[in-house]
Amino acid sequence: MRGLVVPRTTGPDGLELRDDLPEPRGAHPWADGERLLVEVRAAAVAFPDLLQSRGAYQHGTPAPYVTGGEYAGVVLEASPGSRFRPGDRVAGLSVWGAVAERVLGIPRYTVQIPPSMSWIDAAAFFLNYATAWFTLDRAGFEDGQAVLVHGAAGGVGTATLDLLRGRAKPSIAVVSSDAKAAVAEQCGADVVLRTEDGWAVRARELTGDGVDVVVDPVGGDRVTDSLRALDVGGRLMVVGFAEGTIPEVRLNRLLLRNLSVVGVALDPWEQRFPGYAPELIAGLEAAAAAGSVRPYVGHRLPLEVATGALGILDRRQALGKVVIDVAAD
Numbered sequence: 001m002r003g004l005v006v007p008r009t010t011g012p013d014g015l016e017l018r019d020d021l022p023e024p025r026g027a028h029p030w031a032d033g034e035r036l037l038v039e040v041r042a043a044a045v046a047f048p049d050l051l052q053s054r055g056a057y058q059h060g061t062p063a064p065y066v067t068g069g070e071y072a073g074v075v076l077e078a079s080p081g082s083r084f085r086p087g088d089r090v091a092g093l094s095v096w097g098a099v100a101e102r103v104l105g106i107p108r109y110t111v112q113i114p115p116s117m118s119w120i121d122a123a124a125f126f127l128n129y130a131t132a133w134f135t136l137d138r139a140g141f142e143d144g145q146a147v148l149v150h151g152a153a154g155g156v157g158t159a160t161l162d163l164l165r166g167r168a169k170p171s172i173a174v175v176s177s178d179a180k181a182a183v184a185e186q187c188g189a190d191v192v193l194r195t196e197d198g199w200a201v202r203a204r205e206l207t208g209d210g211v212d213v214v215v216d217p218v219g220g221d222r223v224t225d226s227l228r229a230l231d232v233g234g235r236l237m238v239v240g241f242a243e244g245t246i247p248e249v250r251l252n253r254l255l256l257r258n259l260s261v262v263g264v265a266l267d268p269w270e271q272r273f274p275g276y277a278p279e280l281i282a283g284l285e286a287a288a289a290a291g292s293v294r295p296y297v298g299h300r301l302p303l304e305v306a307t308g309a310l311g312i313l314d315r316r317q318a319l320g321k322v323v324i325d326v327a328a329d
């Protein structure tokens with residue numbers, strides 16, 4: 001089997017395309033013994049795959065391993081009693097292993113994909129949209145509220161903007177370049193601000209009292225300004241730390257203005273509150289079937305030249321999702 005391998009956890013530059021990989025056996029370790037074997041048509045990498053290539057991801061697997069946290073493809077084998085059947089078009093999380101001809105899926109984090117959605121778009125769907133959906137749900141977002149999105153042209157950012165399209169009043173994107181501003185606009189941002197331009201002050205001016213929700217997959221030194229941008233009662237959603245440092249928050253800032261800082265991690269939530277993921281999956285499937293989601297794929301790489309895929313994320317160059325075409329046509 002062919003696949004893209006991280007031979008050692010020394011970072012994004014050492015990827016190797018190999019054609020002598022063993023076929024996936026048994027079930028994915030996260031799948032409670034339920035085998036779901038998928039023929040991969042397209043796969044995708046995201047920031048967690050970059051962290052994993054450095055051995056810095058909490059859910060990682062030891063090297064050597066096949067990279068790729070998510071996939072889209074056709075079910076080859078499903079366990080008895082599964083809601084999936086051979087021949088189903090699916091997409092989902094694999095955490096690793098997706099950039100290969102076949103992958104083991106995790107049934108509880110797998111969605112049915114309508115024929116109207118391309119394999120490339122489907123590979124860009126699950127992780128970012130599940131994260132964005134869960135984030136907005138945990139934030140208690142209601143239509144008409146103001147939401148500021150950091151890293152808005154990245155994977156999580158573009159999906160969040162897409163879900164907020166026509167619902168947030170307004171959605172405010174924060175990005176670092178012209179190219180990223182154009183992506184954020186295309187994904188539905190009502191207002192685009194630049195990281196270097198006093199964005200927190202501008203967000204308060206635009207909204208009067210401040211935003212209701214900040215979605216932050218970036219972290220670093222912008223956290224205090226994020227709190228300043230919030231209205232009384234606002235929520236700062238902690239999604240990730242792409243900037244590389246984990247910020248600290250002075251609690252007096254929360255007390256004085258009734259602010260909340262809320263962590264976002266789907267799997268622990270599902271473990272504690274089983275039944276949440278099926279509800280989320282049903283929502284994602286309905287959105288995909290209705291054609292109301294438009295994943296933004298900024299990079300489509302044939303498998304043969306995909307060894308640079310993680311480097312795009314590492315250089316802060318990713319626009320939307322980085323997708324690898326394994327057999328998409």
Ligand SMILES: NC(=O)c1ccc[n+]([C@@H]2O[C@H](COP(=O)([O-])OP(=O)(O)OC[C@H]3O[C@@H](n4cnc5c(N)ncnc54)[C@H](OP(=O)(O)O)[C@@H]3O)[C@@H](O)[C@H]2O)c1
Pocket residue numbers: 046047048127131150151152153154155156157174175176177180195217218238239240241242243244264265266313314315316318320
């Ligand atoms: N909690 C969850 O369930 C969950 C799920 C998925 C991902 N995540 C986390 O969310 C974060 C974002 O993931 P993603 O897939 O959206 O990543 P991404 O596509 O690479 O986007 C990250 C964005 O962060 C900004 N950034 C600021 N400093 C950066 C740096 N030094 N290097 C790279 N980017 C930097 C960039 O925007 P600008 O250049 O415009 O500032 C970039 O577009 C990661 O930390 C990831 O692990 C969490």
